[in-house]
Amino acid sequence: MVDAALADGTAHRRSVFEVFARRLPGGRRYGVVAGTGRLLDAIDRFRFGDAELAWLEAEGVVRRPTLDWLADYRFAGDVTGYREGELYFPSSPVLTVEGGFAEAVLLETLILSVLNADSAVATAAARMVSAAGDRPLAEMGGRRTHERAAVSAARAAWIAGFSATSNLEAGRRWGVPTMGTAAHSFTLLHDTEEDAFQAQIDAMGAGTTLLVDTYDVTEAVETAVRLAGAELGAVRIDSGDLPTVVSAVRQQLDRLGATSTRITVTNDLDEYAIAGLAASPVDSYGAGTRLVGGSGHPTAGFVYKLVERADEDGSMRPVAKRSAQKAGSGGRKWAFRLLADGIATTERVVVSDAEPTLAGARQVTVPLMTAGLADHAHVGVAGVRAAREHHAAVVRELPQEGTRLSPGDPAIPTDLG
Amino acid sequence: MVDAALADGTAHRRSVFEVFARRLPGGRRYGVVAGTGRLLDAIDRFRFGDAELAWLEAEGVVRRPTLDWLADYRFAGDVTGYREGELYFPSSPVLTVEGGFAEAVLLETLILSVLNADSAVATAAARMVSAAGDRPLAEMGGRRTHERAAVSAARAAWIAGFSATSNLEAGRRWGVPTMGTAAHSFTLLHDTEEDAFQAQIDAMGAGTTLLVDTYDVTEAVETAVRLAGAELGAVRIDSGDLPTVVSAVRQQLDRLGATSTRITVTNDLDEYAIAGLAASPVDSYGAGTRLVGGSGHPTAGFVYKLVERADEDGSMRPVAKRSAQKAGSGGRKWAFRLLADGIATTERVVVSDAEPTLAGARQVTVPLMTAGLADHAHVGVAGVRAAREHHAAVVRELPQEGTRLSPGDPAIPTDLG
Numbered sequence: 049m050v051d052a053a054l055a056d057g058t059a060h061r062r063s064v065f066e067v068f069a070r071r072l073p074g075g076r077r078y079g080v081v082a083g084t085g086r087l088l089d090a091i092d093r094f095r096f097g098d099a100e101l102a103w104l105e106a107e108g109v110v111r112r113p114t115l116d117w118l119a120d121y122r123f124a125g126d127v128t129g130y131r132e133g134e135l136y137f138p139s140s141p142v143l144t145v146e147g148g149f150a151e152a153v154l155l156e157t158l159i160l161s162v163l164n165a166d167s168a169v170a171t172a173a174a175r176m177v178s179a180a181g182d183r184p185l186a187e188m189g190g191r192r193t194h195e196r197a198a199v200s201a202a203r204a205a206w207i208a209g210f211s212a213t214s215n216l217e218a219g220r221r222w223g224v225p226t227m228g229t230a231a232h233s234f235t236l237l238h239d240t241e242e243d244a245f246q247a248q249i250d251a252m253g254a255g256t257t258l259l260v261d262t263y264d265v266t267e268a269v270e271t272a273v274r275l276a277g278a279e280l281g282a283v284r285i286d287s288g289d290l291p292t293v294v295s296a297v298r299q300q301l302d303r304l305g306a307t308s309t310r311i312t313v314t315n316d317l318d319e320y321a322i323a324g325l326a327a328s329p330v331d332s333y334g335a336g337t338r339l340v341g342g343s344g345h346p347t348a349g350f351v352y353k354l355v356e357r358a359d360e361d362g363s364m365r366p367v368a369k370r371s372a373q374k375a376g377s378g379g380r381k382w383a384f385r386l387l388a389d390g391i392a393t394t395e396r397v398v399v400s401d402a403e404p405t406l407a408g409a410r411q412v413t414v415p416l417m418t419a420g421l422a423d424h425a426h427v428g429v430a431g432v433r434a435a436r437e438h439h440a441a442v443v444r445e446l447p448q449e450g451t452r453l454s455p456g457d458p459a460i461p462t463d464l465g
Numbered sequence: 466m467v468d469a470a471l472a473d474g475t476a477h478r479r480s481v482f483e484v485f486a487r488r489l490p491g492g493r494r495y496g497v498v499a500g501t502g503r504l505l506d507a508i509d510r511f512r513f514g515d516a517e518l519a520w521l522e523a524e525g526v527v528r529r530p531t532l533d534w535l536a537d538y539r540f541a542g543d544v545t546g547y548r549e550g551e552l553y554f555p556s557s558p559v560l561t562v563e564g565g566f567a568e569a570v571l572l573e574t575l576i577l578s579v580l581n582a583d584s585a586v587a588t589a590a591a592r593m594v595s596a597a598g599d600r601p602l603a604e605m606g607g608r609r610t611h612e613r614a615a616v617s618a619a620r621a622a623w624i625a626g627f628s629a630t631s632n633l634e635a636g637r638r639w640g641v642p643t644m645g646t647a648a649h650s651f652t653l654l655h656d657t658e659e660d661a662f663q664a665q666i667d668a669m670g671a672g673t674t675l676l677v678d679t680y681d682v683t684e685a686v687e688t689a690v691r692l693a694g695a696e697l698g699a700v701r702i703d704s705g706d707l708p709t710v711v712s713a714v715r716q717q718l719d720r721l722g723a724t725s726t727r728i729t730v731t732n733d734l735d736e737y738a739i740a741g742l743a744a745s746p747v748d749s750y751g752a753g754t755r756l757v758g759g760s761g762h763p764t765a766g767f768v769y770k771l772v773e774r775a776d777e778d779g780s781m782r783p784v785a786k787r788s789a790q791k792a793g794s795g796g797r798k799w800a801f802r803l804l805a806d807g808i809a810t811t812e813r814v815v816v817s818d819a820e821p822t823l824a825g826a827r828q829v830t831v832p833l834m835t836a837g838l839a840d841h842a843h844v845g846v847a848g849v850r851a852a853r854e855h856h857a858a859v860v861r862e863l864p865q866e867g868t869r870l871s872p873g874d875p876a877i878p879t880d881l882g
Contacts, residue, residue, distance in 0.1 A: 049645075049647055049650075049651045051663045051668050051669075052647075052649070053664065055661075055664065055667060056668075058655060058664070065650070099637070100637065103633075103636070103637040107643070109633065109645075113669075125797075129510070134708075138661075149654050153648070153650055156608065156648070157608050158612060160609070161607060161608055161609075161612035161615055162607035162611075164608065165612075166611075167612040173529065183879070189534045190574050190578060191574050191581065192581055192615035192764040193611075193614070193763070194578060194579075194582035194583075194610075194613060195575060196614065197576075197610070197613065198574070198578055201832055202589065220517065226526070228466075230466055231570070232771070232786045233466075233566075233769075234466045234469070236784040237470065237480065237566050237771060238475060239777070245468065246473075247469045247472065247473040247475070250473065251469035251472050251473075251528075252469065258766055263787045272569055280533065336709065337764055339833070340764075346610070346758040346763040347609040347610060347754060347757075347758060347873060349754075352608075352650075353649070353650065354649070359656070360688070367653040367654075368678070369653065369679050370681075388625055399837070413758065437682070462833075
């Protein structure tokens with residue numbers, strides 16, 4: 049596309065691309081935007097190096113003028129959109145990219161990859177957080193997704209309200225609080241379960257979390273309290289019928305005087321399993337497989353569509369696909385959230401070339417990158433922290449129906465004007 | 466775990482870890498191992514740099530002896546397992562890692578992340594290839610998964626029989642054949658669809674693939690053939706009721722004399738949608754969202770379990786978790802595929818410390834890494850090509866029932882002896 053557009057002179061037509069989702073998967077009530085900070089940084093660093101250019105040339109993928117153009121590529125356009133951590137609904141204009149056609153179309157794959165992956169995890173995470181109520185959730189899914197996606201998933205889950213991650217690189221890179229667990233292999237490595245527990249207590253102190261389901265849970269809990277005393281931090285249960293096992297372990301811990309020892313459970317938990325444990329004496333959850341897989345929806349369904357572009361004379365014109373099922377809505381868009389007594393009622397989307405104002409509504413679309421320079425508030429460790437805070441604030445705006453786990457309509461309607 | 470095991474002296478106990486899946490998700494008949502080549506290379510490069518060590522020290526994650534041990538870390542153990550592209554079944558010992566406990570347990574997350582992600586895509590891809598019969602399939606899912614996972618997914622799909630990818634980095638990095646498409650935005654950029662088609666034909670020649678569903682499909686096909694003539698390579702359809710639209714377009718192309726112009730379809734295709742188009746005059750498919758999401762199962766479900774380790778006196782002892790639901794099977798394992806007239810009948814798993822032989826059976830477990838050195842046949846571009854060839858050979862061993870898309874039992878039983 050870039051090659052052909054450079055040749056026929058349309059490559060530099062001013063263009064506006066929009067990221068949006070046609071629907072929320074699985075009858076979900078809202079989605080959570082994540083990945084924005086990673087994306088702004090990635091756009092800033094997006095270049096074609098010698099190795100890439102040599103390969104494109106050798107393979108004949110594009111012609112010489114395009115190779116030269118790619119060698120100088122650096123995005124110099126504008127990006128506006130939803131803050132990271134913000135909620136979105138069907139047709140929410142989550143991100144708007146404005147620049148020359150070639151410069152903006154080249155970013156499509158990068159933009160969609162980052163936002164689709166991270167928002168899928170954040171959306172699933174938010175539902176689990178909602179189901180867990182006041183109980184903390186730890187992200188433990190690094191082993192169930194691509195090694196790089198694992199780091200991003202831990203970041204996205206934290207933005208959506210998780211308390212910690214087992215992914216140390218997410219701690220180092222993004223400032224996400226980290227935690228660790230012992231695996232069954234650590235118990236099996238030792239001659240006895242008691243040896244394993246003692247080694248862990250010696251290394252980590254009595255406040256550690258002991259894994260009690262390698263052999264017999266009741267025996268393991270007895271051993272754990274005998275070795276660590278009532279100061280034992282927690283026990284982890286990773287198998288069995290959790291409501292039954294958890295209740296029995298709680299009673300046993302209390303009988304042994306370990307009334308402040310917590311119980312943490314893991315085992316392919318999703319938002320429904322977490323909700324199903326609400327009445328059980330669980331103190332914290334670890335979620336992995338289902339979380340990093342977006343709880344059945346591993347991609348957010350965002351698309352990147354041209355919604356406006358310049359004519360030959362430079363005047364801007366809204367454009368949209370017209371064929372069946374996938375019709376889009378043209379024009380540059382800005383979103384506002386209408387609120388009544390602090391509760392969201394409508395996602396109002398306004399089509400306008402200039403930034404509009406809407407009295408009494410919360411402005412959802414904000415500047416993210418201007419002339420190729422990212423707004424620093426949204427990137428790096430500070431950006432992640434801001435996203436987490438923003439998410440916590442806006443999720444409180446949801447109407448009561450909006451946090452239901454069951455399939456249904458979006459929490460609020462989108463008004464496209 | 467490493468910190469505690471270094472402190473109590475168990476860290477260096479010789480240990481054998483095994484990667485296996487307890488079941489195949491969704492009643493699938495077989496799984497496809499992928500990621501092996503990427504993994505061997507990643508193990509070879511797995512180090513703790515100054516930045517990582519400084520962070521671990523500052524955060525107090527581990528103590529000084531562990532920091533020193535990590536600074537010198539380099540895996541020097543052995544890895545055996547299934548070749549990349551091989552089929553696997555429940556309890557197949559897909560990978561076996563042997564080394565000191567600490568040196569081998571440290572690789573758990575890396576090993577599972579790579580194999581779980583890539584095998585999920587390869588398994589879904591193999592089912593789509595099987596459903597597509599002789600028609601070629603292109604991987605187009607880069608926008609629906611994490612930006613790095615996208616490259617690995619293209620690689621995994623090619624190993625499992627896809628013909629090409631739209632991911633240029635997968636072409637550059639792994640030698641996967643690449644292809645491109647025009648998006649709706651390219652048509653919308655131009656003043657008319659005719660302008661867009663002409664620009665593309667000028668750049669790519671008449672053999673290009675024109676996207677015909679931005680406005681009216683019938684008009685677009687007429688325009689496409691008028692501009693490109695009967696040499697028009699292909700038209701792509703990305704929306705609508707595909708069987709109906711495809712039939713109409715085929716008839717129209719034939720009426721216009723473009724009898725050799727091919728029809729390619731894309732639009733959230735999975736193995737079932739592809740099978741449903743078997744009777745339609747489709748020439749090739751593009752699969753994206755569903756492919757990179759593992760067609761509903763984004764992770765392969767592999768776990769990494771300690772199956773054998775040394776006692777204090779150095780003698781090896783099989784170990785296994787004993788509690789409910791997740792009981793494992795101890796001991797070092799080797800797999801053989803029993804065949805009758807070239808068709809697989811049984812996955813025979815033999816527990817043995819030394820490499821056994823089994824007359825008349827195909828040896829599935831092969832050496833992959835010895836004393837920390839990867840076998841070159843399995844890594845890099847050559848490894849990918851070998852994996853694709855191996856997959857094509859072994860998928861032909863499946864019994865007829867084994868390629869059914871419907872849920873059911875594994876294609877062959879696993880005999881754990």
